[in-house]
Amino acid sequence: MLDRRQFYIDGRWVAPLAPNDVAVIDPATERPCATISLGSAQDLDIAVAAATRAFAGWSEATVDQRTRLLERAIAIYLQRADEMAELIRQEMGAPITFSREAQTPCGDGHLQATLDALRSHDFERMSPRGGSLLRDEPVGVCGLITPWNWPINQVVAKVAPALAAGCTMVLKPSEIAPLSAMLFAEILDAAGCPAGVFNLVNGDGAGVGAAIAAHPDIDMVSFTGSTRAGTSVAYNAAPTVKRVALELGGKSPNILFADADLDNAVSFSVESCFSNTGQSCDAPTRLLVERGVYSQVLKRAAEIAGNTKIGPTDKEGDHLGPVVSALQYERVQGHIEAGIKEGATLLAGGPGKPTGFDTGYYVRPTLFADVTNDMHVAREEIFGPVLVIMVFDSEDEAIRIANDTPYGLAAYIQTGNPECARRVSKKLRAGNVYINGAAPDFDAPFGGYKQSGNGRENGSFGLHDFLELKAITE
Numbered sequence: 368m369l370d371r372r373q374f375y376i377d378g379r380w381v382a383p384l385a386p387n388d389v390a391v392i393d394p395a396t397e398r399p400c401a402t403i404s405l406g407s408a409q410d411l412d413i414a415v416a417a418a419t420r421a422f423a424g425w426s427e428a429t430v431d432q433r434t435r436l437l438e439r440a441i442a443i444y445l446q447r448a449d450e451m452a453e454l455i456r457q458e459m460g461a462p463i464t465f466s467r468e469a470q471t472p473c474g475d476g477h478l479q480a481t482l483d484a485l486r487s488h489d490f491e492r493m494s495p496r497g498g499s500l501l502r503d504e505p506v507g508v509c510g511l512i513t514p515w516n517w518p519i520n521q522v523v524a525k526v527a528p529a530l531a532a533g534c535t536m537v538l539k540p541s542e543i544a545p546l547s548a549m550l551f552a553e554i555l556d557a558a559g560c561p562a563g564v565f566n567l568v569n570g571d572g573a574g575v576g577a578a579i580a581a582h583p584d585i586d587m588v589s590f591t592g593s594t595r596a597g598t599s600v601a602y603n604a605a606p607t608v609k610r611v612a613l614e615l616g617g618k619s620p621n622i623l624f625a626d627a628d629l630d631n632a633v634s635f636s637v638e639s640c641f642s643n644t645g646q647s648c649d650a651p652t653r654l655l656v657e658r659g660v661y662s663q664v665l666k667r668a669a670e671i672a673g674n675t676k677i678g679p680t681d682k683e684g685d686h687l688g689p690v691v692s693a694l695q696y697e698r699v700q701g702h703i704e705a706g707i708k709e710g711a712t713l714l715a716g717g718p719g720k721p722t723g724f725d726t727g728y729y730v731r732p733t734l735f736a737d738v739t740n741d742m743h744v745a746r747e748e749i750f751g752p753v754l755v756i757m758v759f760d761s762e763d764e765a766i767r768i769a770n771d772t773p774y775g776l777a778a779y780i781q782t783g784n785p786e787c788a789r790r791v792s793k794k795l796r797a798g799n800v801y802i803n804g805a806a807p808d809f810d811a812p813f814g815g816y817k818q819s820g821n822g823r824e825n826g827s828f829g830l831h832d833f834l835e836l837k838a839i840t841e
Contacts, residue, residue, distance in 0.1 A: 368399055368400060368402065368545065369391075369401035370401070370402055371401050371402065371403045371545070371546060371549055371569075372386070372402060372403060372404040373404075373444070373550040374404075374414070374522075374566075374567055374568045374569060375556070375565070375566060375567040376409060376410075376414045376417055376423075376567075376568070377412055377413075377414075377420075377548070377562050377563045377566065378556070378560075378562025378563060378682055379559070380418060382404075383404045383405075383406050383407070383410055384406075384407060384409050384410055384413075385404040385407065385440060385575050385762065385835070386404055386405050386523065386830075387406075387620035388402050388403070388405075388406070388531050389402070389403060389404070389405055390402055391457075391544070391545065391546060392543075392692065392693075393458070393460070393678040393680075393776060394459065394460035394688070394689040394690065394691050394692060394727060394728045395460050395679060395681075395688060395689050395727045395728075396726065396727060397693075397726055397727060397728070400457040400458065400508070400546075401457075401546055402658055403569050403629045403835065404569065405542060405571055405574055406568040406569055406570040406574065406575050407570070407574055407575070407578075408573070408574070408575070408578040410570070411537065411570075411575055411578045411579060411582065412593035413461060414537045414567075414568050415508060415537055415566075415582055415584050415764040416566070416583060416595035417532060417562070417566055417567055418441070418508045418535035418563055418635065419508055419535070419584055420535060420536055421535045421562065421563030421564045422505075422507060422508055422534075422535045424561065424735060425534075425535055425564045426504070426505045426534070426535055427532060427533075428568050430486075430490070430503070431483060431692045431785040432461065433485060433530060433531055433533065433558055434482065434485055434486060435493075436530065436558055436559065437481060437482045437485065437527065437530065437531065437561060438450050438482065439557075439558035439559060440477045440545060440554055440555060440558040440560075441475055441479060443557050443558055443677060444474055444475050444478065444551075444554050444688075445475055447550065447553075448472075448474075448475070449467070450533055450550060451471045451474065451547055451569075452466040452467040452470065452471045452552075452615065453466075453518060453739065454546040454797075455471065455518060455519065455544075456542070456681065457680075457681050457761065458515070458544035458545070458546045458547065458692055459515050459518060459543070459544040459646075459691050460644070460688040460689045460690070460727075460728070461643065461688055462631075462676065462680045462682070462684065462687070462688045462785070463677065463681055463682070463683060464677075464683050464684055464685065465642075465643070465688070466498055466680075467686075469642075469643075470517060470518075470519065470520065471515060473519060473524075474519045474520070474522075474523045474525065474551070474707075477520070477523040477524050477807070477808045477825070477829075478523060478527050478529050480540075480809040480810050481528050481530075481531050481826065481829065481830065482527075482531075483799040483810075483818050483826070484528075484531070484826045484829075484830050484834060485531040485830065486751070487827070488503070488827065489806060490502065490503045491503075493837065495616065495618065496596045496841060498799050499838045499839060499840040499841075500838070500839040500840075500841075501836060501837070501839075502660075502721075502837045502838075503532075503535070503834040503835070503836060503837075504535040504767065504834065504835050504836075505532045505533035505776075505833060505834065505835070506532070506534060506536050506586050506587045506833050506834060506835050507534060507535075507585075508534070508536065508537075508584060508585050508586050509534045509536040509585030509587045509588070509589060509833065510536070510539070510579035510582065510585040510587070510588040510593070510599070511525040511526065511527075511529065511536055511537070511539070511542050511582075511586065511588075511589050511728060512572075512589070512590045512592065513525065513538065513541060513548065513591055514541050514591050514592045515543040515544035515691055516643065516646040516647060516648070516691070516750070517540035517643070517647065518540065518541065518545075518547045519547045519548070519551060520545070521591045521602060521614075522538065522548045522551055522558060522593055523551065524813075524824045524825065524829060525538075525589050525829075526538060526551070526555075526565065526702035526756065528824075528830045528832065529589075529833045530560075530564070530565070530828040531533075531635070531830055531833075532833035532834050533610060534587075534833050535564045535566075536561060536563070536564070536565055536566065537579065537585070538552075538565070538566065538567045538568045538627045539568055539569070539570055539575050539576055540567070540569065542569055542570060542571050543691060543692060545569050548567060549691040550817075551812060552565065552567045552693070552762070555763070555799060557602040557766050560746075561602040561786075561832045566775045567794055569703075573676065574597060574718075576596075576600070577599070577600075577603050579609075579643075580600045580601075580602075580603035580604040581603040581604065581606070581607065582607070583607050585607075585609060585682070586599060586609055586610065586612075587609055587610040587612070587833065588609060588611055588612070588615070589612040589615055589652045589822070589832065590611070590612070590613050590649075591613075591615075591750075592615065592813075592839065594615040594616045594748075594773075594774075594819070594820075595614055595817045596812065597613040597615045597761070597820060600613065601613065601839060604700055608769035609640050609811060611819035612820075612821065612822030612824075612832050613823075614648070614776075614813070614814055614815070614820045614824060615648070615710045615774075615776075615815065615818060615819050615820040615821075615823065615836065616648055616748045616774055616818070617648045617649050617650070617652075617748060617774045617775075617776030617815065617819050618652055618653060618745075618746065618747070618748055618772050619649055619650060619651050619653065619774070619776060619777040619778055620651070620653045620654060620655055620768065620769035620770075620772070620775045620777065620778050620795070620797075621636050621652075621653060621654045621655065621778070621779035621780075621781070621796065622655045622705040622759075622765045622766075622778070622780050622781075622782075622791065623636060623652035623654060623655065623656045623657065623767060623781040623782075624667075624781060624782040624783075624784070624787065624829050625657040625659040625660045625801070626782055626783040626784055626787075627782050628781075628783065628803075629660060629667065629780040630667070630808070631803075631804065632781035632803070632804075633657050633667045633668050634667075634669065634671060635803075635804040636651060636654050636754070636779075636781065637666070637671040637672055637675075637734070637754060638671065638675075639651055639779075640652055640676075640753075640754040641687060641732050641752040641754070642763075644687050644688055644690050644697075644730065644751065644752050645699075645730075645749065645751040645752035645753060646688075646690060646691065647752050648748075648776055648819075649776050649777035649799065651763075651777070651779045652666075652749065652753070652754060653740075653745060653749075653755055653757065653768075653769075653772075654728055654754060654755065654756045654757070655757050655758075655765050656735050656756060656757070656759070656817070657758075657759060657760075657765070657770055658756055658758050658759065658760050658835050662752075664735075664756070665714060665736050665756065668715075668735060668754070668756065668824070669714040669715050672714065672715035672716065672733070672734040672754070673715050673733050673759075675824055677721045677724060677729055677732075677754075678794075680756055682700075687732065687752060688729075688796060689727045689730070690728045690729075690730055690731045690750075690751055693728060693729060693752040693753070694705060695728065696728040696730065696780060697748070698749075698751075699730050699749060699750070699751030699753065700718055700719075700730075702744060702747060702751070703716070703717060703718050703733055703753060704718055704740065704741070705743040705744060706733075706735050706738075706743065706744035709743055710737075711735040711736070711737060711738045711742060711744060711755065712736040712737040713734070713735060714731070714734040714735065714736050714753075714756075715731075715732065715734040715808075716731035716732050716733030716753075717733060718731075719731065724797060724813060730751050730752055731752075732752040733751075733752060733753045733754070734753075734754050734756070735755045736756045737751070737757065737758075738755040738756060739757065739763065740757060740768050745757070746772065747772075748774070762787070762790075762791065762800070762838060765797065766791060766793070766794045769795055770794075770795065770796045772817075773817055773818040774815065774818055774819045775796045775815045775816025775817040775819045776783065776796060776797060776798055776799065776814075776815035776816075776820075777798065777799045777800070777801065777815075778791065778792075778795040778799070778800045778801075779800070779801045779802075780792060780800065780801075780802045780803070781793075781802075781804075782802055782803070785791045788802045788803070794821075796816050797815065797816060798812070798813070798814045798816055798819065798823070799811070799812075799813060799814075799815075800813055802807050805820045808825075809825055809826060810825065811825060811826070811827035811828075812824070812825055812826075813825045813828075819823065
């Protein structure tokens with residue numbers, strides 16, 4: 368079992384001020400795979416002080432110096448990619464193939480996108496009519512709070528642009544899945560990141576997360592997680608009027624028109640909802656189907672869901688793993704039970720564990736049909752392999768149902784008509800719209816409308832989150 372009790376502060380691995388050990392649980396075995404220590408507000412104070420001291424130097428680092436740091440980090444990250452994949456497998460239950468081919472590449476993907484954005488960014492430029500010099504400067508000391516579901520993705524999506532902008536920072540990764548973040552700290556250390564520029568303190572939301580949001584010497588907090596927790600971060604940050612960037616929950620609609628390639632569209636719709644065992648904030652969890660093909664879609668979707676494989680996380684293959692924890696398992700079970708009680712038609716899956724999986728937090732891939740948009744399962748973010756299917760009769764009705772949600776992170780369209788795709792995409796209240804199974808783009812902005820948050824991550828858009836704009840007029 369791994370011993371990861373130390374924090375990374377001011378360029379060194381240091382012990383917490385007071386031991387507060389907790390186990391990191393492998394969700395496939397329900398056994399500890401590592402021990403970490405939860406920090407306190409006092410540990411955070413030490414890390415913030417280190418970041419504050421380092422800011423004067425790093426904020427004046429040249430673009431070339433920041434570029435070389437990111438280049439070295441990419442090279443070392445790629446050398447240690449297999450280690451990263453194995454840690455993600457253990458800490459959050461991603462099957463090893465998925466961890467290696469989907470989770471881990473997010474790290475070098477964001478590093479490279481940020482590097483490209485840094486090289487092309489114009490930090491000084493004249494105002495439109497030439498009267499003032501406009502200068503982008505780092506926002507300051509940043510507090511970064513990241514989740515467990517795509518652990519290295521969200522760590523690097525915040526750390527890389529903060530470094531590129533010239534900020535210093537304290538990272539609090541999820542205490543459920545902190546191991547990949549700690550390996551990333553080792554990568555940055557080996558890449559020559561100056562002492563105090565990057566710091567890592569483990570902890571829970573109450574002990575360290577709230578302290579980051581409220582800390583008077585932190586100039587910005589960037590948070591990814593649930594809408595409930597994001598609301599708390601914003602509340603705690605308000606008295607210090609710091610910048611707050613939030614990437615929160617989603618209940619993303621997926622509109623399937625009758626003219627779509629049904630076989631591909633249905634396969635994408637089910638498989639992308641179940642991907643990462645349903646634990647993605649932008650998963651297409653509400654499938655809206657045009658009435659003329661509704662029965663066909665239900666039949667094919669049930670077949671795909673019924674044939675979805677479950678398997679051990681250390682086994683190669685395209686199967687699903689467990690959800691991340693016992694608590695998450697119970698939450699998902701509660702949502703499934705609520706769908707049954709509300710009268711939705713259960714097409715596949717249901718309560719309980721899959722046959723043969725008594726150990727591990729495994730969930731049966733579940734499909735509900737005949738769902739209405741006022742049902743619990745249509746409105747609540749479930750964060751498990753649960754897909755709900757609804758019917759619509761017209762384009763306007765599909766748009767109305769799609770937008771009838773407090774969230775607005777992502778939306779999906781399946782159609783054989785490009786004009787329809789463009790027309791509908793403009794009317795969907797979501798930060799990202801994916802057409803006919805298009806893959807995410809590390810250079811495209813990622814973030815949401817409404818209760819899915821504010822701000823944008825990825826590439827040049829993520830860089831802007833960590834910059835202040837100054838006008839100098841002579």
